[in-house]
Amino acid sequence: MQPSLVNGDSTPRARVQDEIRRDIIFGTLPAGTRITEASLAAKYGISRVPVREALRALEVEGFVESKPFAGSTVSEIPVDDADDLFAVREALEAATARRAARRAAAHFSSGGPDSHWWETRRELAAILDEGDEAVGSGQVELLPELNIRFHLGIAELSRSSSLTALLRQIAGKIEWLYAADVGSRGIRSWAEHRGIMAAIDAGNAQAAEQEMGAHVHGSRLGYLSRFTEKDG
Amino acid sequence: MQPSLVNGDSTPRARVQDEIRRDIIFGTLPAGTRITEASLAAKYGISRVPVREALRALEVEGFVESKPFAGSTVSEIPVDDADDLFAVREALEAATARRAARRAAAHFSSGGPDSHWWETRRELAAILDEGDEAVGSGQVELLPELNIRFHLGIAELSRSSSLTALLRQIAGKIEWLYAADVGSRGIRSWAEHRGIMAAIDAGNAQAAEQEMGAHVHGSRLGYLSRFTEKDG
DNA sequence: CATTGTGAGATTGAATACAATCGCCTTATG
DNA sequence: CATAAGGCGATTGTATTCAATCTCACAATG
Structure with missing residues (x-):
């Protein structure tokens, strides 16, 4: 397992x-x-x-x-570690996005995507659709779960079990923080997923890394602002 | 446990x-x-x-x-993930060093260090001494273990169980890589530990983060150069 | 009064026994 | 001959039982 x-x-x-x-x-x-x-x-x-x-x-x-x-x-909820966890997550997910895009680019020159890529990519498409539908019908409570599945899906595309395992660990902690402190994430954040996916599909490693980094950075700022707002 | x-x-x-x-x-x-x-x-x-x-x-x-x-x-040895693992480790250890320095700085204004800090700091001193002695007597084979203990000690000073747990996970993988591919680390790398420790003791968060980041980055480059050299 | 020792009860750690599942090899069949 | 069905051995998953250790209350002692 x-x-x-x-x-x-x-x-x-x-x-x-x-x-x-x-x-x-x-x-x-x-x-x-x-x-x-x-x-x-x-x-x-x-x-x-x-x-x-x-x-x-x-x-x-x-x-x-x-x-x-x-x-x-x-264990204690890692509230004091939140910002640092986001910082690590930025580096981590930038790497997974970059690797995923590189893998896509490799498909262009050699034959085509293997079954693992195809299968994961198909699941990601379904996740993106589900998320958009949830946004459209106002069911934002579905987004956290879909959000995790999207990011883990990208990690899966990176085909690095080490990075995927690390992301699972961090994602669990961040989910814990959200559940305890701020509730569901914003809708705007979800919309950025399509852009990340497109960059990966295009095989553009630099864009994928940059967009994923900005995406996670935005989540980080959003979390911190809500949290400090709640405190002050 | x-x-x-x-x-x-x-x-x-x-x-x-x-x-x-x-x-x-x-x-x-x-x-x-x-x-x-x-x-x-x-x-x-x-x-x-x-x-x-x-x-x-x-x-x-x-x-x-x-x-x-x-x-x-x-599991497979994560050789393909090496560079990305180092990248994550950079962000991770920059955070632990920064937090450790902040905690030291807090000690200056309020009373003094608590027992946890003191105990860990004492162990780090012993580790640094042991490492120097190993370097002096040419027993470089002792350095990998001491190196891990030093970095985990800094993480312990950060007092973030999340970050410490993540570092343990990454350190295990990197140790695996070193054991499989390149043998023991360099001596120069060990000498940088004193500088990191000093920055933390001084409560200089920026310097601690910067030095730790450079230190890990150096390890990363060193690993990659040896590995590619071995390949070509 | 603070501290230390002690014993009962509760809880975890490990060993053994049994049930469930998988992989492979045999075998029957077109 | 290729192929699918079924059975057997090996291995994992779980239950039950017993041993080891901790916690906490309470008493003895300085």
Whole structure:
């Protein structure tokens, strides 16, 4: 299995892992909550073994902290790290966009896209359409999930499992921040996705990198302004 | 337990996790090797349960890939991602250095350093001394481990568990690359650590960020030059 | 009064046992 | 001969059981 933000629900362990992560991100399990394996096992109707495995994974993902024989607690929401996480995300997603565009450019000269590219690209098209429809019908609450799927899709196009894994980790934290502090993202941000996608399709690595960087930078500024506005 | 590059060996699970990671990084378990839980359990004299937990964690760390009911294999060494990983690391470590310096500056105005800062700072001093001694006596083979500990120590000073966790993940990959391709790092690189430490101690956030960025950038160029030289 | 030791209860860590699934090889069939 | 169906061995996923450790309350002691 890939370390994923949303697993395929193929095993109880994966389901529980997704469910716990979700409960943490959306506040059902607040920061600092003590988590006992037995209670989770009872809640999901399974034994402690898959629960333990899920907790070990969530620990590496940064959502849970554990000490031997002392149990697990929900991590603190990384509000103090928000700006730095966005900064890292800028570098990270600039790289994924650049790589994706390079891969597209390579397709022009050699044969054509392979099945992996084609499949991912098709899913991205669907995501973009879904997002536009959500914007059109005013269902902005669908955007956060679609937004993550778009950015992870671009990472998938980059064909770098290292970068994709890092983005998953950062995206999880940023989703956590949004869920806790500012709610859904803006509509204007969504519209920029088409431009990024076009740059990648055109094989223009420089434009893809630049547009993705600006896009993430805009999100960063938007997040910070809302957050400080909320504070002041 | 913290998701760590080197756990405290407090439980068999943590020991096995460190051991497997080490075997992967240093090539004892080559990329693509199929890993069966029973063989690992036999090798380390424990049952499959802690082995499974270690594998779930290593999966999120990116060293192992698994599919349900199909088993685990050692991931590919991320050679293609090297330059992008360094780019992300630049942004990441610039942030940790900046935060560490800010925290030091805060100590000047308010009372003094807390125990966490003091403890970490003391360990960093020891690491710097050890590294200098290793350089002096020509034992450059000790530098990679000390190098990781230095950079993780700076991250610890930043007091951001998110950034520290991300650096652990990236550091693991970069260590993997070095072990596989170019051997130990240069001596000149080590000497730059003192300057970074001094900038942090002085509370100069701008200088700390700038020096750390240049330091990582130098590592990046050094890695790439050796690698391409080896290729051509 | 603060501190240290101790014991019970709760909780985690690991071992064993069993069920579910996959991969491959055999075999029947057009 | 190519190919699809089915069964068997190997391996993973989960449940159950027991051992090891921690937490916390409470008492003994300086």
